[in-house]
Structure formats: C-alpha cells, structure tokens
Amino acid sequence: MTPAIAQLLSRPVLEAAPGLLGMRLTTVVDGEPTSLRLTEVEAYGGADDPASHAHRGRTGRNAPMFADPGTVYVYRSYGIHWCVNIVTGSVGEPQAVLLRAGEPVEGLALMQTRRGRNDHVADGPGKLTQALGIDASDNGTILGEGRISLLEGDPPAEVVASPRIGISRATSRRWRFSIAP
C-alpha cells in the first residue's frame, strides 16, 4: 500500500469512497494474480448509520470495521455470497467502503473459471469476491500484507453519487459512488 493510498484510507469514509474508484484491486491466490478496476462502491458509517453493520456497536462479525484503515472486512451475505469492504477513517470509528463492482484487468480467464461463466464476471458485490477468490480467510487482513492489494489506477472521468442499494434503512443517503459509463 503506497503512502498516497494509506492517506486516502485514513480520511472520512465519504471522502475515501469516491477516491477508490478507478483504482486497481489485486488478489494473489495460489500464486495466480487477478486484478480489476473498481467502478462501483458504497460508503458505510458507524453508530450514526442505521444501514451499517456497526451501528449497534462492536460484535464478533463487524470487529474488523473498528480496526486500522486498510483492514479488509469480509462477511457472508444471504448465507451464500461473500462481500468485501475496506476499512477507512480512524481507529475506533467504524467506517468501511463496500466494493460493489469492477472491470476485469488481469487474469480474466481465471475469473471466468471461478465464476463459471464468461459474462457478468464482477458486476456485483458477491460476483466481485468470487471472481477475485476472496473468502473468510481474508477477513481482518491488511491491504498489501495478505492476498489482497490496492494499487493506484486511472482516475475516473466522472463520479456519480446515488442512493445505496439492497438495504432497507437510511435509503435516502446518496452514499453509493460509481463511474459514469
């Protein structure tokens, strides 16, 4: 993790989230690298965000959200999928950015094999983790120290803010950031 990225992740989540767009997310699983360009993320806060896992305080599942910025938080969604977040802000103030989608950059064939199909490889939270081979063993690891790394990429031409998806609380907050097509 470069100093520039470390500094970005130490900022409040609403500033860090859009800054992640366009960056390259890379994983190395069993010596096989795969990477993609982030195109869609969502910001999640702490006690003041009713939609966040951390809004009722620290629990066993959300503990990584309270750790250092740059920590990876992986959790199981609907009993089937994995969703991956990057912790931002300061220690003790739970904030994280949900990585929702990306465009394959490297290792496309491997991602297609993992996904079992050649289209819609990483255009959703659960799909992104499956394509990159992310699972529970990555939970709590630090970017660049485990299997997951974040590198600077092409800055997006235009960032769009819109309401978050798939939640039932605080839906009016426009904390979803994506790159305009």
Add this chain to the structure above:
DNA sequence: TTCTTGATTTCCT
C-alpha cells in the same frame, strides 16, 4: 433458545 431478516445471485416461468 427460537425466529426473522439480510450491504445477493441465479434460475425458472
């Protein structure tokens, strides 16, 4: 201890 719900995806009609 039991019940409900979810930061989802995929397949079927």
Add this chain to the structure above:
DNA sequence: GGAAATCAAGAAA
C-alpha cells in the same frame, strides 16, 4: 417478474 438457496447476527421470548 418471482422464488429459491442457505447461514449467522440480532431481536424476541
């Protein structure tokens, strides 16, 4: 457009 798959946190009792 609708439903199933499937597990764990959180709420209720």
